[in-house]
Amino acid sequence: MSDSLLIVGSVAYDTVETPNGARMDALGGSATFAAAAASLFTPVDLVGVVGDDFNVADLDFMTARGINLAGLEVRKGGKTFRWSGVYETDVNIRHTRSTDLNVFADFNPTLPASYGSDDVVFLGNMLPSLQQRVLEQTTNPLWIALDTMDLWINTTRDELLDVMREVQMIIINDSEARLLTGESNLVRAAHRVLELGPTAVVVKKGEHGVFLVMEEGYAALPALPLENVVDPTGAGDAFAGGMLGALNATRDFSLDGLRRAMAYGTATASLTCEAFSVDALKSANRDELNHRYNRLRKIASLPPVSG
Ligand code: AMP
Numbered sequence: 001m002s003d004s005l006l007i008v009g010s011v012a013y014d015t016v017e018t019p020n021g022a023r024m025d026a027l028g029g030s031a032t033f034a035a036a037a038a039s040l041f042t043p044v045d046l047v048g049v050v051g052d053d054f055n056v057a058d059l060d061f062m063t064a065r066g067i068n069l070a071g072l073e074v075r076k077g078g079k080t081f082r083w084s085g086v087y088e089t090d091v092n093i094r095h096t097r098s099t100d101l102n103v104f105a106d107f108n109p110t111l112p113a114s115y116g117s118d119d120v121v122f123l124g125n126m127l128p129s130l131q132q133r134v135l136e137q138t139t140n141p142l143w144i145a146l147d148t149m150d151l152w153i154n155t156t157r158d159e160l161l162d163v164m165r166e167v168q169m170i171i172i173n174d175s176e177a178r179l180l181t182g183e184s185n186l187v188r189a190a191h192r193v194l195e196l197g198p199t200a201v202v203v204k205k206g207e208h209g210v211f212l213v214m215e216e217g218y219a220a221l222p223a224l225p226l227e228n229v230v231d232p233t234g235a236g237d238a239f240a241g242g243m244l245g246a247l248n249a250t251r252d253f254s255l256d257g258l259r260r261a262m263a264y265g266t267a268t269a270s271l272t273c274e275a276f277s278v279d280a281l282k283s284a285n286r287d288e289l290n291h292r293y294n295r296l297r298k299i300a301s302l303p304p305v306s307g
Contacts, residue, residue, distance in 0.1 A: 009124020030124035033234035038245030047071035051078035242268030
Protein backbone atom coordinates (compact mmCIF):
# COMPACT_ATOMS: atom_id res chain seq x y z
CA MET A 1 0.00 0.00 0.00
CA SER A 2 1.20 3.48 -0.84
CA ASP A 3 -0.61 6.81 -0.88
CA SER A 4 1.53 8.13 -3.76
CA LEU A 5 0.54 8.50 -7.39
CA LEU A 6 2.84 6.59 -9.76
CA ILE A 7 3.78 8.56 -12.89
CA VAL A 8 5.80 7.03 -15.74
CA GLY A 9 6.77 8.90 -18.90
CA SER A 10 9.32 11.11 -20.63
CA VAL A 11 11.64 13.57 -18.92
CA ALA A 12 12.97 15.88 -21.60
CA TYR A 13 14.61 19.08 -22.68
CA ASP A 14 12.27 21.00 -24.98
CA THR A 15 13.15 23.72 -27.45
CA VAL A 16 10.01 25.72 -28.09
CA GLU A 17 9.07 28.75 -30.14
CA THR A 18 5.71 30.48 -29.60
CA PRO A 19 4.36 33.92 -30.66
CA ASN A 20 5.40 35.02 -27.15
CA GLY A 21 9.06 34.04 -27.33
CA ALA A 22 11.40 31.07 -27.43
CA ARG A 23 13.15 28.74 -24.99
CA MET A 24 16.03 26.36 -25.63
CA ASP A 25 16.52 23.16 -23.65
CA ALA A 26 13.79 23.96 -21.15
CA LEU A 27 12.65 21.27 -18.74
CA GLY A 28 9.84 19.23 -20.33
CA GLY A 29 8.52 15.74 -20.92
CA SER A 30 5.21 14.07 -20.21
CA ALA A 31 6.20 12.75 -16.77
CA THR A 32 7.71 16.11 -15.79
CA PHE A 33 4.58 18.14 -16.55
CA ALA A 34 2.29 15.50 -15.04
CA ALA A 35 4.36 15.22 -11.84
CA ALA A 36 4.72 19.00 -11.43
CA ALA A 37 0.91 19.30 -11.65
CA ALA A 38 0.03 16.23 -9.55
CA SER A 39 2.40 17.20 -6.74
CA LEU A 40 0.16 20.16 -5.98
CA PHE A 41 -2.33 17.57 -4.64
CA THR A 42 -0.53 14.42 -3.62
CA PRO A 43 2.86 12.71 -3.19
CA VAL A 44 4.26 11.34 -6.46
CA ASP A 45 6.52 8.41 -7.35
CA LEU A 46 8.20 9.16 -10.69
CA VAL A 47 9.74 6.70 -13.15
CA GLY A 48 11.73 7.98 -16.14
CA VAL A 49 15.15 8.13 -17.72
CA VAL A 50 17.61 10.95 -18.51
CA GLY A 51 21.18 11.11 -19.77
CA ASP A 52 24.16 12.35 -17.80
CA ASP A 53 23.84 15.69 -19.62
CA PHE A 54 20.76 16.27 -17.46
CA ASN A 55 21.05 18.89 -14.74
CA VAL A 56 19.49 17.08 -11.79
CA ALA A 57 19.20 20.44 -9.98
CA ASP A 58 16.40 21.19 -12.49
CA LEU A 59 14.33 18.77 -10.44
CA ASP A 60 15.10 20.23 -7.00
CA PHE A 61 11.66 21.80 -6.91
CA MET A 62 10.19 18.30 -7.36
CA THR A 63 12.02 16.85 -4.38
CA ALA A 64 10.94 19.86 -2.32
CA ARG A 65 7.33 19.08 -3.28
CA GLY A 66 7.40 15.44 -2.26
CA ILE A 67 8.09 13.88 -5.66
CA ASN A 68 10.13 10.71 -5.17
CA LEU A 69 12.82 10.49 -7.87
CA ALA A 70 14.25 7.08 -6.86
CA GLY A 71 12.82 5.72 -10.14
CA LEU A 72 14.57 8.29 -12.33
CA GLU A 73 17.42 6.50 -14.05
CA VAL A 74 20.44 8.62 -15.00
CA ARG A 75 22.06 6.75 -17.90
CA LYS A 76 25.88 7.17 -17.98
CA GLY A 77 27.15 8.42 -21.35
CA GLY A 78 23.56 8.87 -22.56
CA LYS A 79 21.79 11.94 -23.86
CA THR A 80 18.46 13.17 -22.51
CA PHE A 81 15.37 12.98 -24.73
CA ARG A 82 14.92 16.22 -26.69
CA TRP A 83 11.81 17.54 -28.38
CA SER A 84 11.42 20.72 -30.37
CA GLY A 85 8.28 22.44 -31.64
CA VAL A 86 7.01 25.70 -33.06
CA TYR A 87 3.55 27.24 -32.62
CA GLU A 88 1.74 29.34 -35.20
CA THR A 89 0.14 32.72 -34.36
CA ASP A 90 -2.90 30.56 -33.63
CA VAL A 91 -1.24 28.62 -30.82
CA ASN A 92 -3.65 25.72 -31.33
CA ILE A 93 -1.49 24.81 -34.32
CA ARG A 94 1.83 23.21 -33.43
CA HIS A 95 4.51 21.75 -35.66
CA THR A 96 7.06 19.31 -34.28
CA ARG A 97 10.52 20.26 -35.55
CA SER A 98 12.43 17.33 -34.12
CA THR A 99 12.14 14.41 -31.71
CA ASP A 100 15.43 12.89 -30.53
CA LEU A 101 14.51 9.97 -28.31
CA ASN A 102 18.12 9.40 -27.17
CA VAL A 103 18.02 7.45 -23.85
CA PHE A 104 14.22 7.25 -24.09
CA ALA A 105 14.61 4.97 -27.15
CA ASP A 106 15.63 2.02 -24.99
CA PHE A 107 13.87 3.06 -21.79
CA ASN A 108 13.18 0.06 -19.60
CA PRO A 109 10.85 1.40 -16.89
CA THR A 110 11.75 -0.15 -13.55
CA LEU A 111 9.79 0.49 -10.38
CA PRO A 112 12.09 0.64 -7.35
CA ALA A 113 11.03 -1.61 -4.46
CA SER A 114 10.86 1.50 -2.27
CA TYR A 115 7.80 2.70 -4.22
CA GLY A 116 5.67 -0.07 -2.72
CA SER A 117 2.39 -0.66 -4.52
CA ASP A 118 0.85 2.58 -5.75
CA ASP A 119 -2.94 2.37 -6.12
CA VAL A 120 -3.25 5.10 -8.74
CA VAL A 121 -1.05 5.02 -11.83
CA PHE A 122 -0.52 7.39 -14.76
CA LEU A 123 1.04 5.82 -17.85
CA GLY A 124 2.30 8.84 -19.78
CA ASN A 125 2.59 8.90 -23.54
CA MET A 126 5.15 6.29 -24.62
CA LEU A 127 5.46 3.03 -26.54
CA PRO A 128 2.53 0.77 -25.48
CA SER A 129 4.93 -2.13 -24.79
CA LEU A 130 6.62 0.07 -22.16
CA GLN A 131 3.25 0.93 -20.63
CA GLN A 132 2.61 -2.83 -20.48
CA ARG A 133 5.96 -3.39 -18.78
CA VAL A 134 5.00 -0.92 -16.06
CA LEU A 135 1.70 -2.72 -15.47
CA GLU A 136 3.52 -6.03 -15.10
CA GLN A 137 5.41 -4.51 -12.14
CA THR A 138 2.32 -3.21 -10.32
CA THR A 139 0.02 -5.12 -7.97
CA ASN A 140 -3.68 -4.60 -8.61
CA PRO A 141 -3.84 -0.79 -8.71
CA LEU A 142 -7.31 0.69 -8.13
CA TRP A 143 -7.09 3.14 -11.01
CA ILE A 144 -4.76 3.16 -14.02
CA ALA A 145 -4.91 6.01 -16.53
CA LEU A 146 -3.27 5.96 -19.92
CA ASP A 147 -2.30 8.69 -22.36
CA THR A 148 -1.17 8.04 -25.93
CA MET A 149 -0.53 9.76 -29.25
CA ASP A 150 -1.14 9.40 -33.00
CA LEU A 151 2.29 7.77 -33.53
CA TRP A 152 1.39 4.74 -31.40
CA ILE A 153 -2.16 4.54 -32.80
CA ASN A 154 -0.64 4.36 -36.29
CA THR A 155 2.36 2.12 -35.64
CA THR A 156 1.57 -0.14 -32.64
CA ARG A 157 -2.20 -0.31 -32.67
CA ASP A 158 -2.60 -3.91 -31.46
CA GLU A 159 -0.22 -3.45 -28.52
CA LEU A 160 -2.02 -0.22 -27.62
CA LEU A 161 -5.42 -1.95 -27.69
CA ASP A 162 -4.00 -4.65 -25.38
CA VAL A 163 -2.92 -2.08 -22.76
CA MET A 164 -6.17 -0.18 -23.12
CA ARG A 165 -8.06 -3.31 -22.06
CA GLU A 166 -6.20 -3.25 -18.74
CA VAL A 167 -6.76 0.35 -17.68
CA GLN A 168 -9.64 2.19 -15.97
CA MET A 169 -9.23 5.53 -17.74
CA ILE A 170 -8.07 6.59 -21.20
CA ILE A 171 -7.11 10.22 -21.68
CA ILE A 172 -7.01 11.11 -25.35
CA ASN A 173 -7.35 14.21 -27.51
CA ASP A 174 -10.09 14.72 -30.07
CA SER A 175 -8.07 13.92 -33.19
CA GLU A 176 -6.59 10.80 -31.54
CA ALA A 177 -10.06 9.56 -30.57
CA ARG A 178 -11.16 9.95 -34.19
CA LEU A 179 -8.01 8.26 -35.49
CA LEU A 180 -8.31 5.35 -33.05
CA THR A 181 -11.97 4.62 -33.80
CA GLY A 182 -12.52 5.86 -37.36
CA GLU A 183 -15.56 7.80 -36.06
CA SER A 184 -15.72 11.47 -37.05
CA ASN A 185 -18.40 12.28 -34.45
CA LEU A 186 -16.59 12.81 -31.15
CA VAL A 187 -19.37 11.51 -28.91
CA ARG A 188 -19.59 8.31 -30.93
CA ALA A 189 -15.78 8.09 -30.97
CA ALA A 190 -15.66 8.40 -27.15
CA HIS A 191 -18.26 5.62 -26.82
CA ARG A 192 -16.22 3.37 -29.14
CA VAL A 193 -13.16 3.99 -26.92
CA LEU A 194 -15.27 3.09 -23.86
CA GLU A 195 -16.13 -0.22 -25.55
CA LEU A 196 -12.40 -1.04 -25.62
CA GLY A 197 -12.57 -1.71 -21.87
CA PRO A 198 -11.95 1.31 -19.60
CA THR A 199 -14.40 2.63 -17.01
CA ALA A 200 -13.97 6.23 -18.17
CA VAL A 201 -12.80 8.05 -21.29
CA VAL A 202 -11.62 11.64 -21.13
CA VAL A 203 -11.48 13.53 -24.43
CA LYS A 204 -9.33 16.69 -24.48
CA LYS A 205 -10.32 19.41 -26.92
CA GLY A 206 -7.61 22.00 -26.22
CA GLU A 207 -8.99 25.49 -25.65
CA HIS A 208 -12.52 24.07 -26.04
CA GLY A 209 -12.23 22.06 -22.86
CA VAL A 210 -12.76 18.44 -22.05
CA PHE A 211 -15.50 15.85 -21.72
CA LEU A 212 -15.78 12.55 -19.95
CA VAL A 213 -17.88 9.53 -20.81
CA MET A 214 -18.61 6.59 -18.53
CA GLU A 215 -21.53 4.23 -18.09
CA GLU A 216 -23.03 6.48 -15.37
CA GLY A 217 -23.16 9.46 -17.73
CA TYR A 218 -21.26 12.46 -19.11
CA ALA A 219 -19.31 15.35 -17.64
CA ALA A 220 -18.05 18.31 -19.64
CA LEU A 221 -16.04 21.41 -18.78
CA PRO A 222 -14.84 24.41 -20.75
CA ALA A 223 -11.17 25.38 -20.54
CA LEU A 224 -10.46 28.38 -18.32
CA PRO A 225 -10.52 31.41 -20.61
CA LEU A 226 -6.94 32.72 -21.04
CA GLU A 227 -6.16 36.06 -22.64
CA ASN A 228 -2.48 35.31 -22.98
CA VAL A 229 -1.20 31.86 -23.89
CA VAL A 230 2.58 31.97 -23.49
CA ASP A 231 3.39 28.31 -24.15
CA PRO A 232 0.82 25.48 -24.35
CA THR A 233 3.50 22.75 -24.32
CA GLY A 234 2.68 20.14 -21.70
CA ALA A 235 -0.88 21.36 -21.09
CA GLY A 236 -2.25 17.87 -21.87
CA ASP A 237 0.18 16.22 -19.46
CA ALA A 238 -0.46 18.84 -16.78
CA PHE A 239 -4.19 18.22 -17.22
CA ALA A 240 -3.68 14.49 -16.69
CA GLY A 241 -1.32 15.06 -13.75
CA GLY A 242 -3.68 17.53 -12.06
CA MET A 243 -6.69 15.28 -12.59
CA LEU A 244 -4.94 12.15 -11.30
CA GLY A 245 -3.29 14.00 -8.41
CA ALA A 246 -6.71 15.23 -7.30
CA LEU A 247 -8.19 11.74 -7.80
CA ASN A 248 -5.42 10.11 -5.80
CA ALA A 249 -6.10 12.51 -2.95
CA THR A 250 -9.82 11.64 -2.81
CA ARG A 251 -9.94 8.13 -4.34
CA ASP A 252 -13.49 9.03 -5.38
CA PHE A 253 -13.94 7.33 -8.75
CA SER A 254 -17.66 8.16 -9.09
CA LEU A 255 -18.87 10.45 -11.89
CA ASP A 256 -18.89 13.39 -9.45
CA GLY A 257 -15.44 12.52 -8.13
CA LEU A 258 -14.10 12.38 -11.66
CA ARG A 259 -15.82 15.67 -12.55
CA ARG A 260 -14.16 17.42 -9.60
CA ALA A 261 -10.77 15.96 -10.49
CA MET A 262 -11.26 17.01 -14.12
CA ALA A 263 -11.82 20.59 -12.96
CA TYR A 264 -8.52 20.53 -11.06
CA GLY A 265 -6.85 19.14 -14.21
CA THR A 266 -8.34 22.05 -16.14
CA ALA A 267 -6.82 24.41 -13.55
CA THR A 268 -3.30 22.92 -13.79
CA ALA A 269 -3.50 22.89 -17.62
CA SER A 270 -4.40 26.59 -17.67
CA LEU A 271 -1.48 27.42 -15.39
CA THR A 272 0.93 25.57 -17.68
CA CYS A 273 -0.10 27.71 -20.66
CA GLU A 274 0.70 30.95 -18.85
CA ALA A 275 4.49 30.46 -18.82
CA PHE A 276 7.21 28.46 -20.59
CA SER A 277 8.12 24.97 -19.43
CA VAL A 278 6.94 24.08 -15.90
CA ASP A 279 7.56 27.61 -14.60
CA ALA A 280 3.96 28.39 -13.63
CA LEU A 281 3.39 24.97 -12.07
CA LYS A 282 6.56 25.41 -10.03
CA SER A 283 5.41 28.61 -8.38
CA ALA A 284 1.72 27.69 -7.98
CA ASN A 285 0.09 26.54 -4.76
CA ARG A 286 -3.18 24.96 -3.68
CA ASP A 287 -4.85 28.36 -3.03
CA GLU A 288 -4.19 29.38 -6.62
CA LEU A 289 -5.72 26.12 -7.84
CA ASN A 290 -8.77 26.46 -5.60
CA HIS A 291 -9.23 29.98 -6.96
CA ARG A 292 -9.17 28.63 -10.53
CA TYR A 293 -11.50 25.79 -9.52
CA ASN A 294 -14.01 28.30 -8.18
CA ARG A 295 -13.76 30.43 -11.34
CA LEU A 296 -14.49 27.33 -13.39
CA ARG A 297 -17.44 26.43 -11.16
CA LYS A 298 -18.98 29.83 -11.87
CA ILE A 299 -18.32 29.60 -15.60
CA ALA A 300 -19.71 26.07 -15.87
CA SER A 301 -22.89 26.43 -13.79
CA LEU A 302 -26.30 27.22 -15.28
CA PRO A 303 -29.37 28.88 -13.75
CA PRO A 304 -32.58 26.79 -13.74
CA VAL A 305 -34.75 26.68 -16.89
CA SER A 306 -36.62 29.92 -17.54
CA GLY A 307 -40.09 28.68 -18.39
P1 AMP B 1 1.80 18.04 -24.83
O1 AMP B 1 1.97 19.50 -25.16
O2 AMP B 1 0.85 17.78 -23.70
O3 AMP B 1 1.53 17.23 -26.06
O4 AMP B 1 3.20 17.51 -24.27
C1 AMP B 1 4.43 17.94 -24.80
C2 AMP B 1 5.54 17.26 -24.02
O5 AMP B 1 5.61 15.87 -24.45
C3 AMP B 1 6.90 17.87 -24.29
O6 AMP B 1 7.45 18.30 -23.05
C4 AMP B 1 7.72 16.77 -24.93
O7 AMP B 1 9.01 16.68 -24.37
C5 AMP B 1 6.94 15.50 -24.69
N1 AMP B 1 6.94 14.62 -25.87
C6 AMP B 1 6.89 15.00 -27.19
N2 AMP B 1 6.94 13.91 -28.00
C7 AMP B 1 7.02 12.81 -27.20
C8 AMP B 1 7.11 11.38 -27.42
N3 AMP B 1 7.14 10.85 -28.65
N4 AMP B 1 7.16 10.57 -26.34
C9 AMP B 1 7.13 11.09 -25.10
N5 AMP B 1 7.07 12.41 -24.81
C10 AMP B 1 7.01 13.27 -25.83
